[in-house]
Amino acid sequence: MEQYIVKGGVPLVGEVEISGAKNAALAIVAAAIMTDDKVVIDNLPDVRDINVLLQAIEGIGAKVVHRTENCVEIDSSSIHSVTVDYEYIKKIRASYYLLGALLGKFNKAEVALPGGCNIGSRPIDQHIKGFKALGATVDIEHGMIMTSADELIGNHIYMDVVSVGATINVMLAAALAQGSTILENAAKEPHVVDVANMLNSMGANIKGAGTDVIRIKGVEKLHGTEYSVIPDQIEAGTFMFAAAATKGNVLVKNVIPKHLEAITAKLLEIGCCIEEYDDAVRVIGPDQLKSTHVKTLPYPGFPTDMQPQIAVTLGLSSGISIVTESIFENRFKYVDELARMGANVKVEGNTAIITGVDKYLGARISAPDLRAGAALVIAGLAAEGFTVIDDIVYIQRGYEKFEDKLTALGAHIERISTEHEAQKFRLKVG
Numbered sequence: 396m397e398q399y400i401v402k403g404g405v406p407l408v409g410e411v412e413i414s415g416a417k418n419a420a421l422a423i424v425a426a427a428i429m430t431d432d433k434v435v436i437d438n439l440p441d442v443r444d445i446n447v448l449l450q451a452i453e454g455i456g457a458k459v460v461h462r463t464e465n466c467v468e469i470d471s472s473s474i475h476s477v478t479v480d481y482e483y484i485k486k487i488r489a490s491y492y493l494l495g496a497l498l499g500k501f502n503k504a505e506v507a508l509p510g511g512c513n514i515g516s517r518p519i520d521q522h523i524k525g526f527k528a529l530g531a532t533v534d535i536e537h538g539m540i541m542t543s544a545d546e547l548i549g550n551h552i553y554m555d556v557v558s559v560g561a562t563i564n565v566m567l568a569a570a571l572a573q574g575s576t577i578l579e580n581a582a583k584e585p586h587v588v589d590v591a592n593m594l595n596s597m598g599a600n601i602k603g604a605g606t607d608v609i610r611i612k613g614v615e616k617l618h619g620t621e622y623s624v625i626p627d628q629i630e631a632g633t634f635m636f637a638a639a640a641t642k643g644n645v646l647v648k649n650v651i652p653k654h655l656e657a658i659t660a661k662l663l664e665i666g667c668c669i670e671e672y673d674d675a676v677r678v679i680g681p682d683q684l685k686s687t688h689v690k691t692l693p694y695p696g697f698p699t700d701m702q703p704q705i706a707v708t709l710g711l712s713s714g715i716s717i718v719t720e721s722i723f724e725n726r727f728k729y730v731d732e733l734a735r736m737g738a739n740v741k742v743e744g745n746t747a748i749i750t751g752v753d754k755y756l757g758a759r760i761s762a763p764d765l766r767a768g769a770a771l772v773i774a775g776l777a778a779e780g781f782t783v784i785d786d787i788v789y790i791q792r793g794y795e796k797f798e799d800k801l802t803a804l805g806a807h808i809e810r811i812s813t814e815h816e817a818q819k820f821r822l823k824v825g
């Protein structure tokens with residue numbers, strides 16, 4: 396299995412280009428199958444989750460042409476099945492966006508029921524509630540979600556939970572329903588807005604995305620489009636905190652600063668200098684990080700996908716910090732790994748009490764999930780000595796060219812798969 400080996404203690408300095416947003420791109424790929432016309436998607440991050448979803452739509456008959464590693468042309472006129480089998484959803488939960496897309500286009504969809512995940516149970520009751528409200532039947536048998544409708548009829552739907560996935564999935568189906576749908580208590584994440592904008596560029600009629608009330612007027616059909624995915628706010632935040640934790644000076648380019656406001660606010664609180672430009676943000680880490688408190692919340696609050704990254708950084712601050720995870724019930728699994736590097740963190744329920752330490756010491760650790768894996772790389776970059784991180788396949792799901800981008804910032808990091816390669820790296824960096 397591939398690993399990262401990192402020699403820490405080097406401040407990250409330089410510039411990094413942020414890729415397209417994985418969590419917008421997944422839904423945008425699903426939306427692309429809702430028309431028989433050609434759809435071109437640009438600024439697509441070349442990450443495992445996107446490539447698996449592209450394979451999933453090819454599996455039901457869509458044609459995918461890679462113009463470049465970040466631009467695909469999708470032709471869904473040849474889709475011959477509405478059944479997406481387990482192998483895809485096992486790899487990525489977001490295959491469930493094909494439920495909303497196929498139900499919207501064909502009034503029928505069958506997708507394997509997503510399992511749990513490393514960060515929590517992650518039910519899909521709100522997705523099902525939305526589909527039923529649009530007039531679809533939903534049955535779960537033999538691990539498959541089967542949904543169908545004679546026709547989808549718009550409705551007034553109140554989401555019991557603010558859910559990114561459910562908001563997007565119901566928006567997909569409602570785009571081609573008869574009549575109007577009002578979605579209340581909707582998620583407001585930038586990627587929800589991006590999917591709505593892409594659907595509107597295909598002829599959909601969606602208003603209010605980015606607020607908690609989204610109004611969708613169903614249309615007869617959707618046409619082709621050429622669409623570019625927004626920059627990834629979480630990838631950007633990850634590099635911003637890497638700069639903070641390594642006392643670095645990094646210009647994070649190709650971002651939308653507005654999407655980063657909660658992240659920037661916390662970086663200022665812990666003592667970083669921030670310079671904001673139209674499509675870039677510079678982060679300068681202080682010699683001594685300050686402690687703070689943070690609670691993860693739906694957008695525009697501090698993102699849960701940034702929780703491991705801020706916690707790892709706060710582990711090196713002076714004083715005591717409190718990190719409260721209000722979205723997922725099991726998102727502190729990385730704390731045990733971090734403790735092996737000398738961190739002092741006590742988890743009580745959905746709260747981590749972090750007592751800052753002077754430094755982390757490199758160790759052999761493993762990535763428990765995507766964002767925690769990226770956060771543990773940050774710990775390795777800040778640590779004294781060598782860190783070897785196992786299970787980096789999690790990280791490759793959502794970070795494009797992660798080690799290349801870090802190396803360009805001066806980091807000593809390599810992807811290895813043998814002890815011999817590890818030895819070579821140790822000799823090379825000394």
Ligand code: EPZ
Pocket residue numbers: 418419421489515516517518519520521522523556557558559560561582699700722723724765766793
């Ligand atoms: C999306 O997951 C993201 N994934 C997650 O990012 C992100 O952490 C999450 O939104 C929150 O921002 C993708 O976009 C592919 P939710 P999603 O539905 O849609 C509960 C990453 O690292 N809930 O907003 O699954 C749920 O249990 C990943 O890129 C229900 O109760 O998240 C959670 O407590 C990790 N019933 C809360 O809502 C439902 O039907 C928010 O989940 C759906 C969700």
